[in-house]
Every structure is written in C-alpha cells, then in structure tokens.
Amino acid sequence: MPEFWINMGPQHPMTHGLWNMKVKVDGETITDAKPEIGYLHRGYEKIMEVREFQKNVVLTDRLCYVSSITWSHAYCLAVEKMMGIETPERGQWIRVIALELQRVASHLMWLASYGPDLGLLTGLLWCLRERELFLDLIQLMSGARMNQNYPRVGGVRNDLPENFEAMCKRSIEHFLEKVKNEYPQIFQESKVFRMRTEGVGTISAADAINWGVTGPNLRACGVNVDLRRLDPYETYEEIDFEPQVWHDGGAGDSYARFECRFNELNESCKIILQALEKMPKTGPYRVKPPRRAEGEGYAKTEDSRGEALFFVIGDGDDRPYRVKIRSPVFCTMAATPQLLRGNKLADVVSILGSVDVCVGEMDK
Amino acid sequence: MSAVAQPVPEVTGRPVPLIEKEVLGSLKAAFGSKLTDGKVLRPRHLAVSIDRKDLIPVCTYLKNTLGFEHLSCVTAVDWKDHFDSIYHIENYYNGCMVQVTALIPYDDPKIASVTGLWRAANFHEREAWDLMGVEYEGHPNLERILLPTDFKFHPLRKDFAQEVDRQYITRRKLRGGT
Amino acid sequence: MSAPLVPNLFAVCKVLVAAILSIVQQLIYASSGPIPPLRGLGDFVGSDPIVSIVTWLIVVTVVVLWVTVINLFTVMWVERKLYSRLQDRYGIMISIWSLPFWPFNRVHRPTHKGLGYLQNLADGVKLIQKENITPRNADSAMFHISPVLIASSTLMVFAVLPWSSGFYVANLDLGVLFMLAAFSLAPLGIMIAGYAANNKYTLVGGFRAGAMLLSYSIPMVLAVIALVVSTGTLDPVKIVQQQDRPIVLGGTALPIPAWNVFGPQVLGFLVFTVSMIAEMERVPFDIPEAEAELVEGWTTEYSGMRFGIVFAFKWLRMLAASALIAILYLGGWGGPVFATLSVGGIPVPIVPEEVWFVLRVYLLSAFFVWLSWSVPRVRIDQILNIGWKRLIPYSLLAILVAAAFRVIG
Numbered sequence: 001m002p003e004f005w006i007n008m009g010p011q012h013p014m015t016h017g018l019w020n021m022k023v024k025v026d027g028e029t030i031t032d033a034k035p036e037i038g039y040l041h042r043g044y045e046k047i048m049e050v051r052e053f054q055k056n057v058v059l060t061d062r063l064c065y066v067s068s069i070t071w072s073h074a075y076c077l078a079v080e081k082m083m084g085i086e087t088p089e090r091g092q093w094i095r096v097i098a099l100e101l102q103r104v105a106s107h108l109m110w111l112a113s114y115g116p117d118l119g120l121l122t123g124l125l126w127c128l129r130e131r132e133l134f135l136d137l138i139q140l141m142s143g144a145r146m147n148q149n150y151p152r153v154g155g156v157r158n159d160l161p162e163n164f165e166a167m168c169k170r171s172i173e174h175f176l177e178k179v180k181n182e183y184p185q186i187f188q189e190s191k192v193f194r195m196r197t198e199g200v201g202t203i204s205a206a207d208a209i210n211w212g213v214t215g216p217n218l219r220a221c222g223v224n225v226d227l228r229r230l231d232p233y234e235t236y237e238e239i240d241f242e243p244q245v246w247h248d249g250g251a252g253d254s255y256a257r258f259e260c261r262f263n264e265l266n267e268s269c270k271i272i273l274q275a276l277e278k279m280p281k282t283g284p285y286r287v288k289p290p291r292r293a294e295g296e297g298y299a300k301t302e303d304s305r306g307e308a309l310f311f312v313i314g315d316g317d318d319r320p321y322r323v324k325i326r327s328p329v330f331c332t333m334a335a336t337p338q339l340l341r342g343n344k345l346a347d348v349v350s351i352l353g354s355v356d357v358c359v360g361e362m363d364k
Numbered sequence: 365m366s367a368v369a370q371p372v373p374e375v376t377g378r379p380v381p382l383i384e385k386e387v388l389g390s391l392k393a394a395f396g397s398k399l400t401d402g403k404v405l406r407p408r409h410l411a412v413s414i415d416r417k418d419l420i421p422v423c424t425y426l427k428n429t430l431g432f433e434h435l436s437c438v439t440a441v442d443w444k445d446h447f448d449s450i451y452h453i454e455n456y457y458n459g460c461m462v463q464v465t466a467l468i469p470y471d472d473p474k475i476a477s478v479t480g481l482w483r484a485a486n487f488h489e490r491e492a493w494d495l496m497g498v499e500y501e502g503h504p505n506l507e508r509i510l511l512p513t514d515f516k517f518h519p520l521r522k523d524f525a526q527e528v529d530r531q532y533i534t535r536r537k538l539r540g541g542t
Numbered sequence: 543m544s545a546p547l548v549p550n551l552f553a554v555c556k557v558l559v560a561a562i563l564s565i566v567q568q569l570i571y572a573s574s575g576p577i578p579p580l581r582g583l584g585d586f587v588g589s590d591p592i593v594s595i596v597t598w599l600i601v602v603t604v605v606v607l608w609v610t611v612i613n614l615f616t617v618m619w620v621e622r623k624l625y626s627r628l629q630d631r632y633g634i635m636i637s638i639w640s641l642p643f644w645p646f647n648r649v650h651r652p653t654h655k656g657l658g659y660l661q662n663l664a665d666g667v668k669l670i671q672k673e674n675i676t677p678r679n680a681d682s683a684m685f686h687i688s689p690v691l692i693a694s695s696t697l698m699v700f701a702v703l704p705w706s707s708g709f710y711v712a713n714l715d716l717g718v719l720f721m722l723a724a725f726s727l728a729p730l731g732i733m734i735a736g737y738a739a740n741n742k743y744t745l746v747g748g749f750r751a752g753a754m755l756l757s758y759s760i761p762m763v764l765a766v767i768a769l770v771v772s773t774g775t776l777d778p779v780k781i782v783q784q785q786d787r788p789i790v791l792g793g794t795a796l797p798i799p800a801w802n803v804f805g806p807q808v809l810g811f812l813v814f815t816v817s818m819i820a821e822m823e824r825v826p827f828d829i830p831e832a833e834a835e836l837v838e839g840w841t842t843e844y845s846g847m848r849f850g851i852v853f854a855f856k857w858l859r860m861l862a863a864s865a866l867i868a869i870l871y872l873g874g875w876g877g878p879v880f881a882t883l884s885v886g887g888i889p890v891p892i893v894p895e896e897v898w899f900v901l902r903v904y905l906l907s908a909f910f911v912w913l914s915w916s917v918p919r920v921r922i923d924q925i926l927n928i929g930w931k932r933l934i935p936y937s938l939l940a941i942l943v944a945a946a947f948r949v950i951g
Contacts, residue, residue: 006742028922038510045495046519050526081406119825119919125629192826192917195924209433209456212484223456224377230459231379231408243377298409298452300436300461309437309452326437326452326488334487345746346829346921363510 003031008348010039016113017359021336021348028344033337037330040363048323053079053289054153056320061147063325064361067106067304069098069138071361073151074301077233078310079320080153082297083289091155091286092234093279097168098141098150099234099301100268100275104175105134106304107265110356114258115186117349118196123186130178133171140164155286165276172269179265187262197254201339201351204252211338212331215306216264217355219245220256227302239274241267254347254354261356292318305329305356327361379459384410387430387460394425400467411463416449416475419466423451423478426464431457435478438488440496442522446470447498451478468498477502495520544879546706547894555604556597563593602701605711609700610858613900617907618662618857624908625915634658669850677740677843684738689844689851691731696855698724699862704778706875706895717778718770721866722763725821728859729755732830732840735852739843747839750922751830754820757929758827762817764937765810769802769870771944782874801873806947810940811871813933818863820925823856825914829922864906868899872906875899 009020020036044063048056060075061068073095080086087095108131115123135145141160142150150157187193203213205221218225226243228236244263246256294316300309306328315321332355339351388402388410401413414422426432436452447468454461468475477500478485489500490509497518500506508515517524548554567588574580586592619634626633637656638646647653676682702717702724704710714720729752736748773781785802788795798804803811820827831839841852868874877898883890920928 004742006746038508038512041510043519046524046526115918119828120917122625122629122915125631129630186916190917192920196918196921210483212435212482214434225456226377229377230456231461298461298463300454307436311437311439311450311452313441322439322441324437324439324450330487330491331484334484344921344923 006345017357017362019333019357019359019362021352023340023345023348025345028346030340030343030345030348033340035333035336037333037359037363040359042364044325044364045323049320052318053293053314053320056323057151057153058149061149062360063327063364064106064303064305064358065146066109066358066360067102068147069102069142069150070106070301070303071308072149073099074299074303074308074310075312075323076151076153077299077301078297078312079293080289080297081299082295082312082314083153083293084295085154085287085289087155087234088284088287089235090159090280090283093275094156094160094285095151096234096236096239097160097272097275097279098138098156100271101134101138101141103304104265104268105131105138107261107268108134110261110304111183111187114353117353118193120186120190120193126178126182126186130175133175137164137168137171140167152286154289155284157286159285168272168276172272176266176269183262188259194255196347196350197258197354200254200343200347201257201354202251202253203335203339207338208252208335211335213306213335214328214331215302215304216244216260217257217306217332219243220260221252222246227300227307231300233299233301235275235278238278239271241271241274243267254350257354261354292316303328305358305361306332308361325361325364327364329355329357329359329362333357333362379408380457381407383455383458383460384408387455387462388412390430391422391425391462394429395422398422401465405463408460409463410460411465413465413467416466416468419449419464419478420476420481422464423453423481426453426462427481431455432460432462433482435482435484435488436461438478438485438492440492440498440520442496442520444470444522447473447496449475449492449498473497474499474501476500479503494518497521544875544877544893544895544898545882545889545891546708546875547891547896548706549708551601551604551709551711552597555600556593559597559600560593563588563596601711605700605709606697608705609697609861610854613861613903614854614857615659615662617861617904618854619659620904620908621857621911622661623658624911628912628915634661636661636664640664666850666854670847672846674846674848675843680740680843681738684734685843686848688731688735688738689848691734692728693851693855695724695727695731696858696862698727700858702778703862703865704782704869705865705899707779707782709896710779713777713779716776718766718776718781718866718870721778721862722759722766725859725862725866726755726759729759735844736840739840741843744840744842747830747842751823751840754827754830754922754925754929755823757926758817758820758933761813761929761933761937762821764934765814765817765940766870768810768937768940768944769807771941772802772805772807772948778869778874782869782876785873786876799873799876801871801876803871806943807871807940809936809943811867813937813940814871815867816933817929818867819910819913820929822860822863822910824860824910826917826920827925828914828919829925860907860910861903864903864910865899867906868902872902874902 003024003026005022005024007020007022010018018039022034022036023030024032044059048059056075057072060072063071108127112124112127112131115121138148139145141164142148142157203221205223208218208221209223222245224243224245229243244260244267246260293314296313298309298311300307308328309326311324312320313322340348343351384404384407388404391412392399392402398414398418399412404410432453432455434454434456436454439450441448441450447470449466449468451464452461453464466475475498477489479489480502487509489503490506492498493500493506494508494510495518507513567584570580570584570587574584623633635654635656635658637658637660639656640653641647676685699721701711702714702720704713733748733752736744736751770776773784775781785800787800789798789800789804823830831841841849844852875895875898877893879891879893881892883892
C-alpha cells in the first residue's frame with residue numbers, strides 16, 4: 001500500500017484546539033509530519049498596538065485561556081520592566097500565589113485531556129473534579145474562574161480576601177492526598193499506560209534545545225532549566241522548591257514529559273503554602289504606573305507549557321508601539337515532525353498529548 | 365540528525381552574577397567596530413546593535429564560543445524608515461540573555477536566516493515574513509504560517525490600517541466617494 | 543443442584559400454543575356452520591405441523607425478546623451506571639418518572655432523578671428518529687449489509703446458547719463450536735464496514751479490527767480445545783452438568799463445586815477471558831474504535847439506527863461472551879435451590895437455574911466494565927504482540943496441562 005497523508009484535524013477529538021496535523025503514513029508507521037496552524041489567529045500583536053497598556057491585559061488573558069493569569073502576568077512584567085517600576089512586596093507574593101494556582105489548574109486540565117486521549121476516560125472526571133477546587137480558589141481571589149483580568153501593571157487588582165488562607169490550606173491538603181494516592185493508581189502504576197507512553201516520541205536534549213523546546217518538555221530530556229531558578233522574577237528566589245528534572249538518563253519520551261509535569265503539581269502546592277507563610281501580612285499590593293512610557297522591556301516567565309516571553313516597545317505614547325508574544329507551544333510545534341517520525345499512528349495522540357498543546361497561545 | 369556539534373554538558377540551572385559584563389566585553393573584543401551599540405540594560409540582560417551583514421558572524425560567535433544555545437525569539441519591528449530584526453538569545457549555563465538588533469533598510473527587507481544555527485528560528489522567521497514582510501534568505505520553507513496562504517498583505521506593518529481606522533469606512537467611501 | 547424454571551422451553555411453548563390454537567380451532571368450527579369449507583381450515587389450524595411451526599416461532603421470539611429486551615437493557619444499565627459511579631458522578635437517570643403522562647408526571651417530582659433504567663430506551667428512540675446518511679461514494683450495498691451481518695451473526699450465538707437446562711432454542715451436540723464460529727463471523731462484517739464507507743479513518747479502523755479479531759480467535763479456540771480434552775464433549779448442557787459435582791481432593795469431598803476454573807483449566811480460563819475481551823472490542827483492546835484518534839473508528843460513517851444496531855450488538859457480544867465463559871468455566875447455572883413452591887401441582891423452584899446463570903453473566907459483565915473504564919487502551923502492535931507471542935503459547939501449555947491431567951487421572 002503506498003504512503004498517504006492523513007489529516008488529523010482541524011476537527012478532531014484529539015486536537016485540543018483547532019489545528020491540523022498532516023501525517024504521512026506507510027501502513028501504520030509515520031514517515032513524515034507537517035503541522036498546519038493559524039486557524040485561531042486573532043491578530044493579537046496588531047490589536048495590542050491600539051489599546052492602552054492596561055487595557056491589553058484583557059486581551060492577554062485570552063491568549064491561553066486555560067492558564068490566563070500567567071500570560072497577563074508576563075505582559076504586565078514586560079511593561080513594568082519597560083517603565084522601570086516595581087511591584088511592592090506583598091503584590092509580588094500575591095502574584096506568585098496566583099501564578100501557582102493557575103499552574104495547577106492548567107496542569108490538571110492537561111491531565112484531564114491526556115487520559116481520554118489514551119482511552120482512560122475516568123481520568124477526565126477525576127482531574128476535573130480536583131480542578132474545581134482550584135477554580136474556586138481563583139474565583140475567591142480574583143472574582144472569575146477563567147479570563148480573570150487580575151494582574152495589573154504595577155501589581156494586582158485586589159488584595160486576598162480574609163478567608164483565603166484557610167480555604168487554600170484545606171483545598172491543597174485534600175488535593176495533595178489525591179495526588180499521592182489516587183492518581184498514581186490509574187496513571188503511573190498502570191502497566192498499559194506505561195506501555196503506551198514509554199519509548200515513544202523521544203527527542204535528545206541537544207535537539208530539544210536547538211529546536212527551542214522549553215519547560216517540562218525540556219526538563220524531561222534531562223536538562224535542568226527552570227526559569228524560576230535560572231532567571232528569577234517576583235519572589236521566587238526566596239522560595240524553596242525543586243524543578244522537576246528527569247534524572248534516569250536523558251529519556252525525553254512521553255512518559256518523562258508526563259512525569260515531569262505531574263510532579264509539578266506537588267511542587268506548586270508547596271510553593272503556595274510557603275508563600276502563604278512568608279508573605280507580609282499587610283502592605284501595598286499595587287503602584288500606579290506612569291501613563292506614557294518609552295523604551296523596551298521583555299519578560300521571560302515559566303508558563304505551564306514552557307518559556308513565555310513578552311517583548312514590549314514603547315515610543316512615548318500611552319499605548320505600545322510593538323508587542324511580541326513568544327509562545328512555547330509555537331516552538332514545540334516546530335519540533336513535532338521530529339518527535340513523530342518513526343512512531344506508529346496510534347502514538348500521535350500519546351506524543352501530542354504529552355507535549356500539551358494550547359492553540360490559543362500558539363496562534364495568537 | 366542533530367545540527368549541534370558538541371553534546372550538552374551539565375547545566376546547573378542557577379544564574380551566574382555579573383556575567384553580562386563579561387559577555388559584553390568578549391563581544392566587543394571580538395567584533396569591536398561592527399557593534400553600533402552595546403550596553404547592559406539590566407542584570408543578566410545586554411543588548412547589542414549590528415548591521416544586517418554581520419548577523420551570521422555574530423550569531424556563530426555567540427553560539428559556538430560563548431555557549432548561547434537557546435534562541436528564544438525572533439522579532440521584526442517596523443520603524444517606518446527601517447526595519448529591525450531583534451533576536452533574543454539565551455545562555456542556559458549562566459542565565460544571560462543577549463538581545464541582538466539587526467538593522468534592515470526599508471526598501472530592501474532581506475536578511476540572512478539563522479536556521480542553520482538554531483532550528484528554532486524556523487517558525488519564528490516564517491511568522492516574521494508572514495506578518496511583517498521581512499524576507500529571510502536561506503530559510504528552508506519561507507511561506508505563510510498564521511495567515512491563509514493566499515493572503516496578499518503583511519498586516520503588522522504600520523501602513524496596513526489599524527482596526528480603528530478600518531471600522532469607519534462607509535460603503536459610499538469604498539465606492540470611491542467621500 | 544438447582545432446578546430450572548422452564549424445564550423444556552419447547553414443551554412449555556408447545557403446550558401453550560396447542561391450547562391457543564385449539565381455542566382458535568373451536569372458534570373456527572363454531573363459526574363454520576354457514577360456511578362448510580371452513581371446517582377444513584379448522585382441521586388445518588389444529589394439526590401437528592402448524593402447531594410445531596408456530597411453537598418454533600414463539601420459542602425464537604421468546605428467546606430473542608428475553609435477550610435483546612430484558613438482558614440487553616439490563617446490561618446496558620449496569621454498565622452505564624457502574625462506570626458513572628467509578629467516575630464519581632450520578633450516571634443515567636431517566637426512568638419512568640420522566641414519562642410525560644399520568645401518573646408519572648406529578649408536579650413536584652423531579653423528572654431526571656430516577657434510577658435510569660429507561661434511559662437506554664430513550665436513547666434508542668432518539669437514534670431511530672435520526673437520519674440515516676449514506677456517504678456518496680460509499681459502496682452502498684456493502685455499507686448497508688455489514689450491520690446486518692454483525693447483527694445476525696451475533697443472534698445466531700443466542701440461538702444455541704442455553705440459559706438453563708431447559709431454556710434454549712436448540713441444543714446442538716457441537717454447541718460450543720457453533721457459538722465460537724458464529725462469534726467469529728463478525729470480523730468479516732467489521733472489515734466490510736470499514737472498507738465500504740470510503741473514509742480513511744474507517745479503513746484504518748477496519749483493518750485494525752480485522753487484524754486484532756482474527757489473531758485473537760486462535761487462542762480463544764485453543765483454550766476451548768484444552769477444555770474439550772478434559773470434558774470430552776462440546777455440548778454446553780453436558781459441560782455444565784459435568785461441573786455440578788463437588789471437588790474430590792484426596793478422598794474427601796470438599797463443599798466446593800468442581801467448576802472448570804478450579805481445576806487444571808485455570809490457564810485456559812485466563813487465556814479465554816483475555817481473548818474474549820479482545821473479541822468484544824472493549825478497552826483495553828478497543829483500538830478499532832479508538833475515539834481519540836480515529837473519531838469512531840470503523841463505525842464513523844454510521845448514523846441513526848444503523849449506528850444503534852452496531853453499538854447495541856457490541857453489548858450483546860459482551861453478553862454472549864460472558865455467557866460462554868460462565869458455561870465453560872464457571873459452572874453455568876449450578877447453584878443451590880433454597881426452596882420449592884408448589885403452584886397448582888407444578889413445582890416452582892425459588893432460586894431457579896436461570897437466576898444463577900443470569901447472576902454469573904451480570905457479575906462477569908460488571909467485571910469487564912470495571913476493567914474497561916480503569917485502564918487506557920493498548921496500541922495495535924502491542925495488542926498483536928500479546929495475542930501472538932503470549933496468548934498462543936499459554937493456550938498450548940493449557941492443552942498440554944489438560945492432557946497431562948487426563949492421562950494421570
């Protein structure tokens with residue numbers, strides 16, 4: 001049978017979001033792949049030149065709608081670097097808590113979609129049940145579950161409510177017990193799950209760095225790079241946590257990516273609990289930024305999917321001159337032909353699921 | 365299959381303090397006059413400006429000698445009288461980030477492609493070509509990535525009308541009236 | 543040993559049909575006064591061939607209704623409720639309290655909070671009223687024939703499957719062979735469906751299904767051969783009767799019945815169960831219908847009740863597989879009778895054989911459901927690996943073990 005191209009997408013249960021993956025198969029083995037993106041292109045960089053600095057936060061929330069605080073925070077950080085202002089300390093700690101809550105919610109959403117990709121539909125419901133806890137916390141903190149419009153240039157929108165700390169500790173305690181006892185039973189300890197994910201989609205560390213892969217995907221290849229440690233922002237220097245790097249030889253396969261992302265759930269909860277203790281109990285959480293600004297600033301943050309970089313150029317007006325959004329999924333998508341080549345057609349879901357695609361940030 | 369010559373040594377994952385001054389010093393020592401502007405902006409962040417013909421030597425020096433192995437981002441900026449192609453290159457060993465700005469004249473928007481050094485530039489340069497119209501010579505597959513393949517304009521340029529300007533075009537005006 | 547509720551389905555139905563037809567005959571005789579030729583019709587109606595034919599029809603109808611209406615709905619309900627509870631949610635809830643007429647539509651009762659037994663009927667009605675779309679370039683004849691193939695081959699299994707020592711349509715001497723053969727006809731229908739729909743996804747799904755089902759038929763049959771070495775017969779009723787005695791261990795009779803799974807057939811039991819999970823196309827072996835990659839696999843292009851037929855017969859195959867395993871390895875319908883009532887001179891056992899059999903079938907189905915919804919699916923080449931490289935050697939080993947035990951004693 002000759003080789004033919006199969007279109008996985010744009011409408012497909014596996015592709016979470018709207019993009020097309022053309023794979024060339026020879027029987028059941030993949031010989032080539034070509035991702036086609038741009039179905040969700042909304043023209044962000046052009047739109048953001050028209051609105052004032054603060055009003056762009058509404059837009060950056062919707063870049064990756066699953067983890068919106070991280071993107072708005074990266075933008076606010078870039079604008080602050082450009083203006084030369086700095087958030088007060090309590091504001092920074094609140095930002096850290098918000099970021100880590102959002103990271104846990106985003107990873108749980110990834111886990112909830114990775115299970116059904118492989119046939120494990122129970123994973124969907126269990127993970128979404130836990131995600132509700134964190135969405136409730138985010139709602140308590142900022143007023144909305146999704147697209148919260150919470151970070152501000154110069155701080156955050158509002159302070160934490162009084163009962164936040166108690167509710168946070170209760171939710172995290174319940175969640176950590178689930179992560180330790182229930183989830184490994186259907187994921188890590190399941191022989192079929194390991195059969196599906198071990199050894200597929202391998203990429204070496206050198207190739208990964210060359211292709212621009214970052215985040216948990218890179219740590220799964222054995223490279224000890226976490227932007228919260230390598231280039232610390234906010235108050236991450238004062239927090240004791242450990243970047244989850246895959247240690248047993250640079251495997252770089254789907255199981256390593258899964259394990260690195262899964263273990264980050266634990267670490268993020270640790271960070272939240274530490275931040276709740278270490279933050280100053282009172283203090284300002286916001287400064288007023290200047291209206292017009294000139295210069296250029298960039299901010300690199302560790303998003304749930306990798307390195308999110310915002311580059312903002314201002315020319316003295318009250319709106320940016322140029323905004324550049326660097327999305328981690330965009331770069332990982334370029335590496336997918338190499339990830340997919342040589343594997344079977346049934347592994348496409350396993351590999352692309354472990355890479356954690358969010359089309360909103362990829363297509364801008 | 366890999367384009368990298370040497371394997372990746374152990375990465376400690378922590379930044380090295382005051383490394384940006386050393387990097388700037390060695391860049392100035394290697395290229396001297398070709399750098400039109402080199403300064404340290406913030407801790408672990410320095411910026412250099414070059415002309416477009418020096419891009420490949422500078423990038424090769426950064427990657428092979430100084431160990432800047434991660435190309436974060438390729439940006440194209442339209443300054444109405446010239447273009448800028450800005451490269452953000454990061455070093456995983458010491459946490460330093462170099463911002464290389466290459467000047468491109470407005471009527472000849474071509475510059476060499478760095479896909480031979482960092483394959484990450486592949487998609488970024490395609491996006492810059494798609495949205496801004498800056499052509500990267502030597503790119504293996506320079507075609508539109510985010511917009512449809514038969515789209516005729518480069519929307520991010522300053523002479524492509526903004527949404528607020530385009531909204532108030534009445535049908536009468538489109539037909540050629542006032 | 544338990545007693546059957548229906549000692550001989552054919553005889554019971556014959557009595558009933560003879561009674562009804564004799565009433566009809568008397569009616570015809572009574573009204574044939576003015577029209578003499580009707581007497582001949584009366585003779586014809588009451589005669590033996592007509593009674594036999596009508597009895598056969600009634601027997602087949604009773605068994606088909608028993609299988610597809612009562613058992614299918616119950617096993618679908620068990621599955622959907624069980625996996626919903628595994629997933630920490632309520633599950634299907636449309637029951638008689640959702641019906642829109644009196645006395646079920648009382649105002650203050652919530653409509654969607656019942657037990658959920660009628661949900662499957664509601665889904666069936668929904669599927670019936672949908673449009674049956676045929677793709678334009680599909681091979682129309684084959685596209686329409688393949689659901690019929692799958693359905694009819696599965697119903698043939700139930701033609702020979704005994705539900706107790708008297709409740710069956712027909713009992714062949716080669717009953718188990720016939721059931722396995724009818725079970726294995728479905729891959730043909732599946733491959734035809736995958737090919738005829740003119741769609742790359744269904745093609746891949748159909749080929750995967752063909753490869754998997756054919757390669758798992760071999761260990762299935764080999765395990766049954768291991769069983770036949772010790773039972774010596776392929777008659778399902780006789781196989782169950784052989785399992786009715788207690789186990790004799792070194793001279794003492796234990797209170798455990800000698801089910802085949804407790805003896806040297808345990809390896810065959812495991813091989814047969816795993817092959818059956820693959821034949822039923824359940825997770826972890828449901829790669830032909832892999833939702834995430836191939837949309838719906840080989841059933842992608844079917845809509846409306848054609849999809850309903852294909853989907854329902856997946857459950858019926860699960861019923862047939864559980865019933866086969868229960869008969870061959872788990873003692874069929876054996877179990878104690880707790881009491882026997884006497885209704886008008888006819889002894890009615892309180893816990894008849896049918897109940898024990900149906901209990902086994904549902905417990906096995908519940909186990910399969912539990913397994914399906916707890917593990918991911920296995921990749922096709924890994925499935926074929928397991929089938930050829932692991933199950934076939936184990937089944938050959940089972941045959942050797944069975945033969946050894948037969949020789950020794």
